[in-house]
Amino acid sequence: MKKLVTLSFLVMFLIGTDTFLVSPLIPALSSQMSFPLSHGGWLVSAYAIGYCIAALIAGPVSDGLNRRSVLICGVLLFSLSTAACALATTFWMLLALRFLTGLCAAIGSPQIWAIIPQVTPKKRVAAVMSAPTAGLTIATMLGVPIGSFLSTDGIGMPFTVVGSASLIVTLALVLMFPRIPANTTVTTPSTPQDDGRTSAIPARGTVQPTPATTVSAGAHTAYTGHPVTLVARLLQSYRRLFANPKSGSLFLAYFVFQIGNFAVMTFVSSWFSRSFGLDQSQIGVALLVIGVGNCIGAFGGPLLTSRYSHGRLLRWSFVVYLLVYAFVAFSPNIVVACGMLCVSYLVSGAVFPLFIERLQSLTITQRGTVSTLTNVTMYAGSTLAGFIGGPLLVLLPGFRGIAGLAFIAMALSLLLWHRAGALAS
DSSP, X not given: OHHHHHHHHHHHHHHHHHHHHSGGGHHHHHHHHTOOGGGXXXXXXXXXXXXXXXXXXXXXXXXTSOHHHHHHHHHHHHHHHHHHGGGOOSHHHHHHHHHHHHHXXXXXXXXXXXXXXXXXXXXXXXXXXXXXXXXXXXXXXXXXXXXXXXXXXXXXXXXXXXXXXXXXXXXXXXXXXXXXXXXXXXXXXXXXXXXXXXXXXXXXXXXXXXXXXEEEETTEEEEXXXXXXXXXXXXXXXXXXXXXXXXXXHHHHHHHHHHHHHHHHHHHHHHHHHHHXXXXXXXXXXXXXXXXXXXXXXXXXXXXXXXXXXHHHHXXXXXXXXXXXXXXXXXXXXXXXXXXXXXXXXXXXXXXXXXXXXXXXXXXXXXXXXXXXXXXXXXXXXXXXXXXXXXXXXXXXXXXXXXXXXXXXXXXXXXXXXXXXXXXX
């Protein structure tokens, strides 16, 4: 279990660092590559679009493969594509490489979220998930500021360092990552309420798998009956998941939440540069302060989730979000701005595993598909935030456009989570 926790942390730390690596570099990249500041969000969106395209295919496919092998291959490809970003000399070249990096990241990272519920006792899932959550949050606390600091020695240095570190972690995965139990059953839900869970009672009118049509193959299930195209299998997998009436509502709520979350995350560095006159090193320090709050929330989250109802914690988290984003744009100085955002990200670090837990509870047989859609939803929110946030940052003074977008997104997400019944105690 210790190896699972440690390696899950490292994988998500590096992928999280890479995901947000471009954000603090946008002002410097804009100057060096001569593109408008409003186009900076495109670099974030390119990564997100690449991730979404690959993940929609890789997720369902990984449900029938050895997750450990998929994870290792994904992290290896991610390492190479990240390092290649250091070679970019133009905006369009970097845009293409960020798209490629997103494609590669989508193969490996969802496996972490899928493996944990598969090998961890139910009561410990939220606690164990705090490890990869901490990896993501510490990526905000240390990874992004370090990237900002490294860029002072060359704009390609952050990509080189993250790519090299990822190669080392890939080797560690090969040598130490735990073996994953085989998936040995194939289930077909008979009703929306079945939502992919194994049932001992055959559904009326359905054809049950037999030894002639289904072969358990250790790490995956091989189909030897009628040939089925990959597209048809993918569509069948998604239809089975969304037969659960809660699936659409929960993923929509998470999508709207991530629009607001990524809008702030993507453009906060540009705000600090424009409104408070911070240089790259000072931006790194400011992000470090904000990340400290995020880290405290991630490590303190299991203590809260063990003492208080998860629905109550989620309700109060949205109250904090709404208060912060209603007033942060009017901060008189950088200290107040960092303090308010620190509180917001402290809350995010504590409750993020609860979002994942609720999405993973939709099914027990399609963990990879749910993990993939969770990440696709997050990056789809990132993409939309990048396209909307850039013009808002330019057209409206200070941070008012971005904070307003975040406030609306959090209010709508709160309503959607509530209507889906996910905030019940």
